[in-house]
Amino acid sequence: MTTQQHMSKQFDIEMEAVRSGVLAMGGRVEAQLVRAIAALSEDENPELLDTIKRHEKEINQMQIDIDHQCAQIIAKRQPAAVDLRMVLTISKVVNDLERIGDEAKKIARKAARLQGNERLTRIQYFDAIHAGELAQAILHRALNAFARLDVDEAVAVYDADDRIDVAFDVITRQLVGFMMEDPRTISSALEVMFVAKSIERIGDHAKNIAEAIVQVVMGKDVRHASLEEIRAEIAERK
Amino acid sequence: MSPLRNRGWILPSLIIVLALIVAGLGSAWAALIILALGFAGITAFHLVHLYRLQRWTTSSQEHYVPPPEGIGVWGDTLAALSRRERQRVAFQTMQRRTIEQFYRMAEALPDGVIVLDKHCRIEWANVRAQQWLVLDLGKDRGQSLGNLVRMPEFLRFLTDGEDADVASPDDEAVQTQQQELQQRALVIPAASDAGKVLALQQAPFGQGGRLLLVRDVTQYEAAARLRREFTASVSHELKTPLTVIVGFLETLQETPMSSMSESSRAHYFDLMQTQASGMQRLVDDLLTLSDLESGTRNKEEEWFATTPWLQSLQQQTQALSQGKHIVTLTLPKEETLVHGVHDELASAFTNLLTNAVRYTPEGGKIELSWVIDSKGRGIFTVCDTGIGIAAEHLPRLTERFYRVDRGRSRASGGTGLGLAIVKHVLLHHDGELTVNSQIGKGSAFSVVLPAARVRLVR
Numbered sequence: 001m002t003t004q005q006h007m008s009k010q011f012d013i014e015m016e017a018v019r020s021g022v023l024a025m026g027g028r029v030e031a032q033l034v035r036a037i038a039a040l041s042e043d044e045n046p047e048l049l050d051t052i053k054r055h056e057k058e059i060n061q062m063q064i065d066i067d068h069q070c071a072q073i074i075a076k077r078q079p080a081a082v083d084l085r086m087v088l089t090i091s092k093v094v095n096d097l098e099r100i101g102d103e104a105k106k107i108a109r110k111a112a113r114l115q116g117n118e119r120l121t122r123i124q125y126f127d128a129i130h131a132g133e134l135a136q137a138i139l140h141r142a143l144n145a146f147a148r149l150d151v152d153e154a155v156a157v158y159d160a161d162d163r164i165d166v167a168f169d170v171i172t173r174q175l176v177g178f179m180m181e182d183p184r185t186i187s188s189a190l191e192v193m194f195v196a197k198s199i200e201r202i203g204d205h206a207k208n209i210a211e212a213i214v215q216v217v218m219g220k221d222v223r224h225a226s227l228e229e230i231r232a233e234i235a236e237r238k
Numbered sequence: 239m240s241p242l243r244n245r246g247w248i249l250p251s252l253i254i255v256l257a258l259i260v261a262g263l264g265s266a267w268a269a270l271i272i273l274a275l276g277f278a279g280i281t282a283f284h285l286v287h288l289y290r291l292q293r294w295t296t297s298s299q300e301h302y303v304p305p306p307e308g309i310g311v312w313g314d315t316l317a318a319l320s321r322r323e324r325q326r327v328a329f330q331t332m333q334r335r336t337i338e339q340f341y342r343m344a345e346a347l348p349d350g351v352i353v354l355d356k357h358c359r360i361e362w363a364n365v366r367a368q369q370w371l372v373l374d375l376g377k378d379r380g381q382s383l384g385n386l387v388r389m390p391e392f393l394r395f396l397t398d399g400e401d402a403d404v405a406s407p408d409d410e411a412v413q414t415q416q417q418e419l420q421q422r423a424l425v426i427p428a429a430s431d432a433g434k435v436l437a438l439q440q441a442p443f444g445q446g447g448r449l450l451l452v453r454d455v456t457q458y459e460a461a462a463r464l465r466r467e468f469t470a471s472v473s474h475e476l477k478t479p480l481t482v483i484v485g486f487l488e489t490l491q492e493t494p495m496s497s498m499s500e501s502s503r504a505h506y507f508d509l510m511q512t513q514a515s516g517m518q519r520l521v522d523d524l525l526t527l528s529d530l531e532s533g534t535r536n537k538e539e540e541w542f543a544t545t546p547w548l549q550s551l552q553q554q555t556q557a558l559s560q561g562k563h564i565v566t567l568t569l570p571k572e573e574t575l576v577h578g579v580h581d582e583l584a585s586a587f588t589n590l591l592t593n594a595v596r597y598t599p600e601g602g603k604i605e606l607s608w609v610i611d612s613k614g615r616g617i618f619t620v621c622d623t624g625i626g627i628a629a630e631h632l633p634r635l636t637e638r639f640y641r642v643d644r645g646r647s648r649a650s651g652g653t654g655l656g657l658a659i660v661k662h663v664l665l666h667h668d669g670e671l672t673v674n675s676q677i678g679k680g681s682a683f684s685v686v687l688p689a690a691r692v693r694l695v696r
Binding site: 016 | 377
């Protein structure tokens, strides 16, 4: 009995360390996204792209480390039920975070090319910047939900992701308008298009994180369920 | 306690003595019966009290409930218990009040306070800290703070604090290192609302824990930004004329004397002179401003007569306009006195007059007037028929280096500080500046001095 207690306590400590690691990585990715959106909305900063690339490497290393820790926990502790779900979820969340980091880097790269563009000015792609800020907020909420294992907050992320999808459609239509008006804007409009697509993908990854949280808390795979079904399920639990 | 012990034995010993006497009288049975009855009585007596005491102990709570009363040895014991219980309750109440007081104190602080345990988990936070960092103590107690405030620089800040805690506090180097850590503040944006800036500081607290102090430094950061901007504009303002002077100096150096006509050389020197005196004016104005702002003015306020002073101001204006404008002065019938620092008021009024001359085309009119209104306030007005100022510029006129038309202002020798000086002088004299202006028609700048600073001489 005592050895088992000892084991489970040790397990808790290890799990907590991994969870904190995931959230620290999340913090890095958040900072990375803030930088990327700043690259889009502010004037040229030649060092920004280098900074983003440097942090990208660190984020990748964190992903590898956390995955390694997860594998070790599974091998050494052989967790079951909730604990196993948690370890698997962490692996998934880390994967999504790394992808968000990649998208942030892509945004920054496109932003550098858009700097000082006279054909397509910042006012014309203001909606993309705004969508980027939405993506920042939704990632923040998803990570908060993960820290608190808060299902309600996780479900709220779903709603927010829908708004980003709508914003993406609006931006696409706007850009098509600019391109038809003046074909010289086409190359820059395509850059903005890629930025918008990256932002939309970030929304999707944040939603994946939210789904993983619902799954770990409720023990039910909700990946392809509708929002109403999930809500009903949560209400039932309460 | 000795009487207690003694009294407890009185009754049993009496019974035994009585039984012995009866036995001595020859009736052994009677003695036995006395003994049995006697001890049964004593046992019953004790059991009843014990039962009452037990009921009281199990029901006894936070508030003081007197224990049951008793007779003999029980009376004393229960009285002692009662005393002890009363003390306990009083002590507990005091303790609870102290704790409540402490929490209220932490809530009343203008800063945020967070108590962390040795694993950086949240133990407690006041409402302000919860608001600023968007925490919910109900949900987040025991949660690692780094999980919620995930900024990489904040995590590093927490880890730095951890390293200092581990080292032994006896080491002097470690102590200074710890002090440095406590003084070093991390500045981060607040999660609660955009634009708010927080400074965090940490100090060791309790057993291996930490106290995190969160201050709202939005204002301070804004002031720091303003200072940086001011330095930048001053440098810029000084650099422009300097570039011109250096340019001419180079030309003069590189062109041989013979190939330059006397008149163009004179012209160059003239231009350099203009730029240099512009710089001089700027430096003078800056010194005046910093003098006004320093707050340690050692200038005496005094009562002085306005008529001769305003007349000299009128002459000064006429001299400045070199006959290009008509300058009039309207004064009240009675002589008036004004209380204030003569030099400062003179500098403020002169700035208004120079502006009028500067921005009024040739042939225009500049009217000065000094009026005492019905409330006894003194109103000095400079009214011109100049170019006027568009309404959107009015609120920002007294900002340093704010100019409606940059080129024009500099061409006419303005420093961009004149109205800032006026504003500061009036701040010291409880006065206010009002501006009425219409594009193309002219402007009227009025200085209103409060009644307490103005006196009529009859």
